[in-house]
Amino acid sequence: MRYAMAVDTHKCVGCSDCVVACQTENNVPIGYCRDWVVEVTDGTYPNLEAEIRSERCNHCENSPCVRCCPTGASHYAEGGVVLVTPEKCIGCGACIASCPYDARYPHPDGYVDKCTFCLENRVKKGLNPACVSVCPTKCMYFGDLDDPNSPVSKVLKNRKYKTLIPEAGTNPQLYFLI
């Protein structure tokens, strides 16, 4: 099993619903976020192009954060989802520094927090992650890459895509349809 997510940059309007839905679903304190929106504009007026991406932890197959964690708090869970066990985390911040995607933040309660793909609270109950299920543009696809019929497998089969900072060698599992 290999959980992954694809975000369609052609459909995302950058509304940030994914951010609020994640915050309310996962009790992320206000002022912090596990996912966020990036908008990139290229060109000069009037020859312009824009790309909008909803970003989060890339749940890398080769995760620097897991490798550098001194306590084992950062670990691979079911389907390759990268998680942090708050009870084991000492808040040293090594993982934050190691992440090429700046996907982690220090939670005010003293541990490091990040996107979980809603593994425990939603995915294991057969639901999509909160961001995927709320998105008004339905621009996010989630599922098991080992299952050829999962929404994410299907869309990656049919569409051109990219990952972020592939040169970091982390083998990210967050794909962007372009």
Add this chain to the structure above:
Amino acid sequence: MSTRRSFIKISALGLGGIAAAGGLTRMAMGSSVMDTITKKTPGKEKLLHRTPTYCEICFWQCAGWVYKDDEGKIKKIVGNEDDQHCNGRFCPRGTGGIGQYYDEDRLKTPLIRTTIDGKQTFREASWDEALDLIAKKMKDIAGKYGTESMALFSHGSGGAHFGQLLKAFGSTSIAAPSFAQCRGPREVGFLTTFGDIIYSPERIDIRDTRCLVLIGSHLGENMHNGQVQEMSDAIDRGATIITVDPRFSTAAGKSKHWLPIKPATDMALLLSWIHVLIENEWYDKEYVALHTTGFEQLKEHVKTYTPEWAYGITTIDPNMIVETAREMRDASPAVIINPGRHVTWYGDDTQRLRAVAILTALLGSWGRRGGYYQPEKFHLPSFPVPAFPTPKRQPSQVYEGKYTLANEVVANGICDATIPTGLDKGKYKGWIVNGTNLLAALPDQAKTLKAIEALDLLVVVDTMPIELTGYADVVLPECTYLERYDMIRNSNHRQPNLALRMPATEPKYKSKPAEWIAKELAGKLGLSAWFPWENIEEMLDWQLKKAGTSLDEMKRIGVKNFPRETDDLYFKEGEEVSFNTNSGKIELYSSDMEAAGFAPLPVYTAHEEPPDGFYRLIYGRAPMHTFSRTANNPNLTDLMDENVLWVNPKVAKLWGLESGQPVKLKNQDDVISTFPIKVRVTERIRWDSVYMVHGFGHNNPKLTRAFGRGVSDTELITRVHIDPAMGGTGMRGNFVTFITDINNTEKEAEV
């Protein structure tokens, strides 16, 4: 301005309460985080219970579910999958609606204006005392000036309850800024063409369209939930999007063609498109022959509006005008020239929307799949009440001879008529304002303040201490939509449908539901006959049982969709259709416009251009905010806590501006923004314009997150171009320049 009604910060008496409550809220949130950490194991989580609601953060009114934990604490709000407005997916504002409930800056108790040691202030009052005072003043006004001298301004669900009260009292002056400050021109433009309006949610079939044309409409930033969802579906299906905007909007970024038009010239483009369709015979000949009148006059009228003519005005390449017209023809009838929503721009807006309606007719897309569908609404009977008294004066009489085509009450017309002139002491002496911050909603703030100054009574019913509350005689704290019942939502859509809003929890503080406030006030005015139900549940249950359901069932399902009564979502091919116009046809040449003394075919008028060193002020929406009402919502300010000023790099270079630099703005009438705004240097805006999101720059210090953040576009909109046809307030004819030395313009903050 005289000091009779000076601005009051919500009283110092409330301060202690605010601070304490704020502290408690934050503690509670902290502990809830701990709860979930200790309860990570599945099965040990708190059970969530849900109750139905429909959202009040914007006018789209998506139906959803409010989830609470065992302790009754609201945790999240999600969409109802059966709801046609949202299809189970809320937008960021709806998801963040929870923040309106938890906002510790909320109004907490009724307040009455009083003078202590010569200084005006608010004092806390009981509901009884506050409502007694309002009732007494309303009776005084009725005795001295007549019941018709009371007006209601509302936006949102409270309007139905206070509207009932006002009609029972003897006034029909019930206005919403959603008409003359927003969508009015399009309703009138389409009414005079097709004999029907667009409704809300709009009857546009984006889901099945093959070509969507957005003119100054920035869907995606403008988070009309159902429309944004359907635009995404249309993208999936390969529909062509054409965006006309001086700004490279989000929608422009998704478009096959972006037409970076010179602002204020849209009419020239529309007329040219009509010209191209007719000259090339690209219009739907069969449809035009069957359903329309006035084609020959139209053809003659647009003869000279060539793409080359339009190029000189709009700066759009003539080939692109032809190419985009061809795209529309290829897609027709599954093409939508989006009528937009906030369309009060330049004062000739009804005519511009007439041009949109004419294009729609030429392309045969009205009543066709992928164009405009025919919405249907459920026939829900109202709870029986006695006939309302007939007021001595209808609102349209206060602006007699003007705005003759307005099919709703003109809010600015009421405001203007309140201001005494010469011998006229002002036609309104009391206002009840619910759910709209008139100082941000109506342009020309000085005028609005002049009207307020002339009032004997201003009652503001709101959830938040907004700018307007500072000028009220009585402030009533309304509870949020999550804490109350309202009328059944009954909307026009593809299928008739009803949705229930019920309280998920008890009202916080001393706030009360609008329906309760209106009923109590009616009691004190001796008008209980118009509120004959014991409580609103009884009234809703009566209505719902007539609809073949019940309050109990609706509490379980939230939304009920009904089959259509007639199978006419789209016209049948070749079918004769009777339109509700004078001729019974689609009027390309409008007899209504002609009879009212306006051009029966739309004409191009050149609009004023910015003076040297000034830039046209363009404003718009952000997907995470609604007007000025969400600017303090903790969840939504977390996403965007101030607006920024989009400035083209060429302009920035000229002025030495850098991204992030705060500037103040001065408009053509020397009005200087109260607060600074940060510059965003971006290629996405034309060099002759600047852009900001509406709804920021709040100056009520009680809005702790919103106060002083960004600039209020409304305060810079002092020149208003009134649409003579329906009273719309054109707001896009204002120009601003930069004040880079912001410290030298610091105005004395209001205390």
